[in-house]
Amino acid sequence: MISFNLFVLPFSLGLIYLLYMIIRWWSIWIRGLPAEDQKKFRTGIFSRNFFSALKEVFLESLIHRKMFRRNALLGYMHMSFAFGWFLLILCGNIESRIYSTTHVNPPYYPIFLKFFIHDRTVLWFEINTVPGFFRFLMDFLLLFVLSGLVLAMVKRGRPKWFGMKRTTHHQLTDKVALICLWLIFPVRLIAESFTDGYYGAGGGFLTQHLGNLMVLIFHESSRHIAYALWWAYSLLLGIFFVTLPFSRFWHIPSEVLLIFFRQFGITAKKSTTSFTEVEIGACSRCGVCIDVCQLGYAAHIHDIQAVYFLRSVRDEQVNRDILLRCLVCGRCQEACPVGINADSIRLIERNMFSGSHASDFTYLPADPPQKAPVLYFAGCMTHLTPAIIRAMKGILKQAGVDYLFLDEKGTVCCGRPIMLSGKYEQAEKLVHFNRELILQSGAHTLVTSCPICFRVFREEYKLPIRVMHHSQFLLELIKAGKIPLQAFHRKVAYHDPCDLGRGGQEYDAPRELLAKVAELVEVPQDGEDSLCCGGSLGIYTISSRKRDLITHDALRNLTASQPEVLATACPLCKKTFSKHAEIEVLDIAEMVYDAMPE
């Protein structure tokens, strides 16, 4: 006979709805992939990557490894909810097999097992028996989840203990879902306890004792209270399941699929694909991106951070401010525990948002370049910092490099600034123009002084030649003994430009180079964690005063160890810092040039 009671309906209906939504959206997303990605998905399922994905799902979605790395308490909180609940479901199912009479249980049966089964043959302390062991285990797991709940409540009042300063401002559906989630486990505990207490058996070390206590107080009415609580438990689960697809908790099924996509080699494109939609869904709104955002803590703009931006995209509520107010520095995606590429999603949205561009680019010069083995492309920003050009010319001459200064007479933009405003089609024209010039020169190496150009040359130009930032090229020349250097002992702090560090993954070459001409001092936030100078080309809709706040904050970080010189490897960072720095700001090329004997 199948156990049934009317109260299982909210849970069951909610579960059916949730499963329907997950299956529906997963299939929409998978079918919505571009053809090449669909192929990757099909081959991926039958490859070893399938198991790597499963492993990653276990480590990230259940254990929350990246959260642990960020903060142990934050990691434990997430793990206790996710892994604890998962184990409760798993172990509950196994426990229910002890008492089930049919081959297949209805899904509600293990969930409400204690309502249906009152096993008086085994007592709570007999944990060496199979039912006794499971009762112990289930109580223990419930306690595990509840410990996470306590932490979640503490986090509201004391986010600092969890390594966070600010937490996300949630919207209504998120709050409803969150309240349900928080109530589910205490209500389950009390419901089970009342039932176990009333029947005098069936509970574990926790539920049985708590239940016995309840019966002492409530006597006969315990049975009715218990019944009401089972209804409440089922209702909470039902409401949670129904609100889940419309709340932040939709990240759970989305992240699982995202992990599979990534493991199968599927990546984001220049326009929205299913991959991007899954990424957007996978944002759990944990708010880790809020604290790292310089627009927030330094410039007091608190409503545009990645979490809010992604939410606005999901809700189709994107507005000008949320879209355009972003440094595109990449700090949020570096910190994101789900690894969402918020910057590329932002550029896709900016592309859809941006109007047409009047220029037909007929002003572009048309002279074919001379042949040269090495090309030097200063970039338009470097043309605003002529000291860098002077240094590069001096060094290249000294090292005897046979090179052509491609943009000496004039600069055709590399394309990145208009890409940052979402105008890919227009950028494509510039890319095409420059690419032809570069290829016509027959060069084997392209050197640029600007990390913005460097990044776009590497990512967008698909050049068959070496693309190097000058820090890499100068280091190579020094290692080959082509640049003589004098001993030079100034204390220097190095600033990682966004597009060279996080964007170009080059952190070592500039440091190695600087170490040869100066004494590097410590910078508290550097490398992947380095700050944006405030001069970003990705943002045009904040005031200069706001930018100044960001610059001042970044300077405080860079000058913490009292350096004599602030060195950077980007003309834009140099210009931005020079405006406010009290110490000298130099590009690494200038430092090398200064260290060369007369």
Add this chain to the structure above:
Amino acid sequence: MAKTIVVIGGGVAGMTAASRLADLGEKVILLEREDQTGGHLRQWDRLFPNRRPGYEVLDFLMENLEHKVDVRCNQGISSVSQQPSGFSLELEAGESLPCDALLLATGFDLFDAHKKEEYGYGIYDNVITSADLEMMFRSGQKITTRQGDAPSRVGFVHCVGSRDEKVGNLYCSKVCCVTGVKQAIEIKEQFPGAEVFGFYTDLRMYDRHFEEMYYEAQQKWDINFLRGRVSECAENQDHTIVLKIEDTLTSRPLKMTVDLMVLLVGFVPSPETLRLAAMLGIVVGEDRFLEPVDEHTRSNFTIQPGVFLAGASKGPFSISNAIADAGEAALQIHEYLRTL
């Protein structure tokens, strides 16, 4: 008992206020950081709008000080503090100076043109500032390029460090436009055959005779004014300067070569002004100049009773404006001392 006023800063405003106060019978001490009074006026050859020699005004101001005011040069101030009765100044020389009222006439600094790196000051040989050019005029020698040649094309870049959010200065420095017109004419006086250009944002010929001088520059001297900001420049092999600019009246990008490029640098608040203001608790505006209590009706008063302002510590001022403002400050201080 006679009250003592200390005037900090011996430039145009400080000298004027000190002599006026002495005329009103007050006991004045004028403190000057440098070894002589005169301030920025000492660096000027001829003044706009009539191109009279700067020393005429300087001499007038110096004479007014003589025998009336206790002028103390080479006097840096280490600290200043409010006392129950007035103020106390600690001088760098170790002396302590009590007084009943203070006038901050600490003036301004010129914008450091190195900060506008795209113009190549300090990098290219033939990029100079308006202050450098004024000193060249003062030296009495003919203007030459760094290579010793007579310039045949000269460009004046307006608004360097002014009206430029990129360097953090949104304000207009007022006197650079007319200085640029004056200096352009002076170049033509020396080299009638030279081509002279002014690259401007707006030409703000706000005061009497300014517009006439601008007309003269165009009609008599054939000076070309182009509306647009120089975006960047580079140095040729022969040390001439190639500059890029958009002529915004015709919407055409231009490239031009000049032998000498003059940067018309604007005003910035001096660090010394800001240091004293911080010690005295005086309000500093968003533009970092000092803020009077009311810019129309009480423009010499600060929120601290007994501390007064005059001249370019409050923002860009011309010489005539600074003299008028300092005279008014002297009257206000005189009245204030009667109330003590």
